Amino acid sequence: MEEHQWEELYRTLLPRVFHYFSYRVGSIPQAEDLTATTFEKAWRSRWRFRGDEDGFARWVFGIARHVAADYFRKDGHVTLALEKARLVDEHPSPEEYAQTKDDFERLTILLQKLSVRERELIALKYGAGMTNRAIAEVTGLSESNVGTILHRSVNRLRLLWKEKE
Amino acid sequence: MNDDFLYRARPPLRRDFADQLYERVRRLPWWMGVWGGYRSRKLTIRNAFLALLIVAVAACTYAVTTPRNVHVDGFGWVQEHRGQRTLYAADSWNSSAPSVPSSPPSLVSVEVADEMLDGRLKFPTWVPEGYQLVNSGLRPPLIPSHWDTLVTWRREGSADGQGDLILYLRSQGIPPLEGHEESYVEAPRHRWEEVHFRNVTAILVKGHFDWRSMPPLEEWQDGKFVIRWSDDLGYSLHWHEDGIAYLLETYDRGLLPQELIKIAESFR
Numbered sequence: 001m002e003e004h005q006w007e008e009l010y011r012t013l014l015p016r017v018f019h020y021f022s023y024r025v026g027s028i029p030q031a032e033d034l035t036a037t038t039f040e041k042a043w044r045s046r047w048r049f050r051g052d053e054d055g056f057a058r059w060v061f062g063i064a065r066h067v068a069a070d071y072f073r074k075d076g077h078v079t080l081a082l083e084k085a086r087l088v089d090e091h092p093s094p095e096e097y098a099q100t101k102d103d104f105e106r107l108t109i110l111l112q113k114l115s116v117r118e119r120e121l122i123a124l125k126y127g128a129g130m131t132n133r134a135i136a137e138v139t140g141l142s143e144s145n146v147g148t149i150l151h152r153s154v155n156r157l158r159l160l161w162k163e164k165e
Numbered sequence: 166m167n168d169d170f171l172y173r174a175r176p177p178l179r180r181d182f183a184d185q186l187y188e189r190v191r192r193l194p195w196w197m198g199v200w201g202g203y204r205s206r207k208l209t210i211r212n213a214f215l216a217l218l219i220v221a222v223a224a225c226t227y228a229v230t231t232p233r234n235v236h237v238d239g240f241g242w243v244q245e246h247r248g249q250r251t252l253y254a255a256d257s258w259n260s261s262a263p264s265v266p267s268s269p270p271s272l273v274s275v276e277v278a279d280e281m282l283d284g285r286l287k288f289p290t291w292v293p294e295g296y297q298l299v300n301s302g303l304r305p306p307l308i309p310s311h312w313d314t315l316v317t318w319r320r321e322g323s324a325d326g327q328g329d330l331i332l333y334l335r336s337q338g339i340p341p342l343e344g345h346e347e348s349y350v351e352a353p354r355h356r357w358e359e360v361h362f363r364n365v366t367a368i369l370v371k372g373h374f375d376w377r378s379m380p381p382l383e384e385w386q387d388g389k390f391v392i393r394w395s396d397d398l399g400y401s402l403h404w405h406e407d408g409i410a411y412l413l414e415t416y417d418r419g420l421l422p423q424e425l426i427k428i429a430e431s432f433r
Contacts, residue, residue, distance in 0.1 A: 007187075010187060010190075014183055015178045015183075019175045022175065022176050023175070028176055031176075032179075032182050035186070036186050036189070039186060039190050040189075040190055043190045043191075100176065100177065101176070103174040122171070125171075126168070126175070127175060129172070142333050143414070144401070144414065154168075154171070157171075
C-alpha cells in the first residue's frame with residue numbers, strides 16, 4: 001500500500017472507527033485510545049492486506065472488533081463507562097456542541113441496557129456508518145438478521161428514550 | 166429518536182487527536198510488530214534449531230493443506246487450483262471478484278471446510294443461467310453463534326447487492342427452523358410454507374424483513390414487537406441437512422421460488 005493511499009484511507013476511516021468505539025465503550029478518551037490502537041495495528045500489518053478500498057475498511061473494522069473484544073475481556077468492562085469527557089471540535093457552535101454532548105451521554109446510558117451484540121450492531125451501523133451488508137460481512141450474521149436485530153434494538157432505544165422523557 | 170438522531174449523537178472527533186495519531190502512526194518503523202518480538206531473543210543453537218523446526222513444520226503443513234480454488238462453471242463446481250490461501254472466483258473467468266481481506270476473518274476453501282465437517286458439506290451443482298460466483302470465502306466453523314460460511318452468486322448486470330444469491334451455512338449451535346431470533350426465519354406464519362426435496366423439509370419464506378427504513382413506534386403493539394415485512398424483496402429457503410443448517414437468501418426479485426428450490430435440490 002502506497003503512503004498516499006494510506007493517508008486517504010486514514011482520513012476516511014478515522015472518524016468511522018472513532019465513532020464505532022464511542023458507541024461501543026461510551027467514553028471519549030477510551031474511544032480515542034482504542035482508535036489509536038486499531039490504526040497502529042493496521043499500520044504495522046498493512047503489508048498483510050491485499051484488496052480494494054472496501055476490503056480495507058472491512059479489514060480495519062475486523063481489527064477494531066478484536067481491539068474492542070480485548071478491551072472488554074482484559075479490563076473486565078462489562079458495562080459502559082460513562083465519563084464526563086470534554087469534547088473539543090472546531091466546527092460546531094457552542095449550542096450544537098452542548099446538545100450533541102447531552103444526546104451522546106443520554107444515549108450512552110440507554111445503550112447499556114442493550115445486549116453486547118445489539119450494542120455492537122448499533123455501533124457499526126450508526127457509529128461507523130456501515131450498511132447492513134457490510135455489517136453482515138464483518139460479523140458473520142446474515143444480512144436479514146442484521147436488519148432484524150437493528151430494527152429491534154432501535155425500537156427498544158426509542159421506547160427507553162421516551163420513558164426517560 | 167430516529168436514524169438521523171443516532172447519527173447526529175456521535176461525538177465529534179478532535180482535530181488534534183486525528184493529526185497527532187497520524188503522525189504517531191507514520192513514525193512507527195515498518196518492521197514493528199513483525200520482527201520486534203524476535204529482536205530480544207538471543208541467537209543460540211537451541212533457538213536456531215527451534216526456528217528451523219517451526220519453518221519446516223509450517224512448510225509441510227502448507228504443502229499438505231493448501232486449499233484449492235473452485236468455481237461454478239454454469240452447472241457445477243468443476244475447477245480447482247492449488248496455491249492460494251483463500252478461495253475466490255478464478256481470475257480467468259471473473260476478474261471482478263471482490264477482494265476479501267486475508268485477515269481477519271481467516272477463510273478456507275470449500276474443500277477444507279468440507280473436510281472439517283467430515284464430508285457432510287453440500288453445495289449446489291446448478292444455479293440459474295446468468296449467475297456468477299463472486300465470493301466464496303468460507304469461515305472455519307469455529308464460531309457457534311454465527312453463520313459460518315458465505316458464498317455469493319450475482320446475476321449479470323445487476324447492481325451491487327440487488328441481484329445477489331447468498332448461501333449461508335452453519336454447523337454449530339444450529340437454531341430451529343422457525344420461531345428463533347437467530348434463525349432468521351422469524352417470519353409471520355403466513356409468510357412461509359414448508360417445501361420438500363431430497364427427503365428434506367425446508368421453509369420457504371416470502372419476502373424479507375424490510376430494513377430499508379425504520380418503522381414508527383406504533384409497530385410495538387400491546388407491548389409486543391411486530392416485524393414489518395416486504396413482499397418485494399425476494400425469497401429465502403432454510404433447511405437442515407446432515408447436521409448443517411443452510412440458508413439460501415436472495416434479494417433478487419427476478420429469481421422465482423421454484424428456481425430457489427431447484428438450486429436446493431441440486432445440492433450434492
